[in-house]
Amino acid sequence: MLEGVETSRLLKTVTEQAYNAVLITDADLTGGGPFIVYCNPAFCRMTGYERSELLGRSPRLLQGPETDRTVIDSLRQGLHQQTFWEGSTVNYRKDGESYVVNWNISPVSGDGKRVTHFVSMQQDITARVRVEAERDMLIQALNQAHDPVFVTDGDARIVFANAAFESLTGYRAAEVTGKTPALLSSGEQSAEFYREMWKALENNQPFQARFINRRQDGSRYHVEQSIAPVLNHFGRRTHFISTSWQVDDLVERENALQIMATRDKLSGLLNRRAGDEALYKAHHEHLANAQPLSVIICDIDHFKAVNDTFGHLAGDRIIQLIAELIDQQARSGDPAIRWGGEEFLIILQANLTAAMGLAERLRSAVEHLQDAEVGLVTLSLGVAEMLHGESTEQLLGRADGALYRAKRSGRNRVMSGAGN
Structure with missing residues (x-):
């Protein structure tokens, strides 16, 4: 001692x-x-x-x-x-x-x-107080910002969220602190999207994209979001800062323009141009994944007589009624197209048997349709399944041939274009 x-x-x-x-x-x-x-x-x-x-x-x-x-x-x-x-x-x-x-x-x-x-x-502690004052001023400024801002640490856990973030998401800052931004994920963006995001951030590069996020109440919203790594004096990544601005109105306008560009105004079905693109995509998936591909071409029987007898307003009404039935009967994901004046096309990732079944259900549904002014309306339908090595033009040609035979055979019937 x-x-x-x-x-x-x-x-x-x-x-x-x-x-x-x-x-x-x-x-x-x-x-x-x-x-x-x-x-x-x-x-x-x-x-x-x-x-x-x-x-x-x-x-x-x-x-x-x-x-x-x-x-x-x-x-x-x-x-x-x-x-x-x-x-x-x-x-x-x-x-x-x-x-x-x-x-x-x-x-x-x-x-x-x-x-x-x-x-x-x-x-x-002058330096520490100055840093704290600057931090408080920064936090106050961020809380006054109109756009949502949040900051995460290097492990992507939220350490700060401003008032605009709370207003947009419905979460209080205290509720999200310590959690990852994954709680905002809507599930509507692919794993590849997030891989690309992390690839950029881990290389200390900013990432900007449109995110579809989810509020606390479960509702979806769209933001243009920019995420940037924050580096210290040694060039080491310590935090990430995210700024975003809500674009729901922009998305709504874009969707409206998309509908105008791809939807037939009268029927609400895809228009011919969008139908061509849908057929091209379906053919590509058919080749890539060996999935069956079939088409149904249908035509309203005696439609010219409807227009001549009852006028074009009645004809337009019949087109709308049948388009609604087609939209109801077609499977989710199977494009339905107004192919011509009174002609419709349905594209199915299905074999001939399934396509024939759908065509018959459509025929029957239309047959039971009674318009107060026009009365009975019927459909004729032609069906074909894609053959090995066949082009989409050849597929449509066989379906169209089957439709022609249905017309010649008395109308109000389904015919197969198999083997032609």
């Missing part, structure tokens, strides 16, 4: 070389006290005073206009009560420059009973 002299020498050496400022005062609280009896070099560096300028003086010489009087009153109360005290406020260096100090004061009992001194450990 160290002897008393050695202990005192060690404590003095430690105090003199300590990084934090150390100040010792007496315990005399009268006559403007307590007064400084010791300060280490760190305290002198922090205040700008020489040790000789401080000894015997009150620490009050460090106070100034911005010193918080409430803090000083609390300090004085702690001294009078001879209890541990801690606080922070603004002090002033010898040259008049202000700094923020955090310090604690502990009473020291010389004989174990009577307090003879107070020892204070102090630290200049």
Whole structure:
């Protein structure tokens, strides 16, 4: 064990070389006290005073206009009560420059009973307070921003979300803190989409795309979202910042334009141009995945007579009624097209048997359709399945031939184009 002299020498050496400022005062609280009896070099560096300028003086010489009087009153109360005290406020260096100090004061009992001194450990926290103030200002600015912003750490866990984010998503910032943005996923974007996103971010590149996200209440919304890595001074990625702007109105307009470009105005089915694209896509999938491909071509019987007898408004109404039946009967994902004036095309990823079954159901449904003005309406239908090595033109030609035979055979019937 160290002897008393050695202990005192060690404590003095430690105090003199300590990084934090150390100040010792007496315990005399009268006559403007307590007064400084010791300060280490760190305290002198922090205040700008020489040790000789401080000894015997009150620490009050460090106070100034911005010193918080409430803090000083609390300090004085702690001294009078001879209890541990801690606080922070603004002090002033010898040259008049202000700094923020955090310090604690502990009473020291010389004989174990009577307090003879107070020892204070102090630290200049000006830089930390400045950083915190800048952070608070940044947070306030982000919360005033109109567009949603959130920040994640390097593990993609949310550490900040602004008020606009809360308003858009329905989540409070406290609810999402510590969670990943995956809670916003709607499931409507592919795994490949997210792989491309992470490929860019892991290479410290920004990623921007349109996201279909989900609010807390389950409703979907669209945003143009930009995600950027945040790098520290060493070039290491520490955070990600995401900014976005809602584009639901834009998506709605785009969808309306898409409908105008691809939908037949009268029937609501795909138009001829969109039908050509759908047939091309179906043929590509047929070749790539060896899936069966069939088509149904149907034509309203005696349609010219309907127009001639009842007028074009009645003819338009019949087209709409039959288009509605076709849309109801066709399987989800099977394109239904207004192929011509009174002619319709259905594309099926199905074999001839399934296509013939659908065609017969359509024929029967139309046969039971009674228009109050026109009366009975019927369909003739031709069906064909894609053969090995056949083109779409040849497939349509066989279906069209089957439709022609159905017409010649008395109409209101389904004919197969198999083998032709």
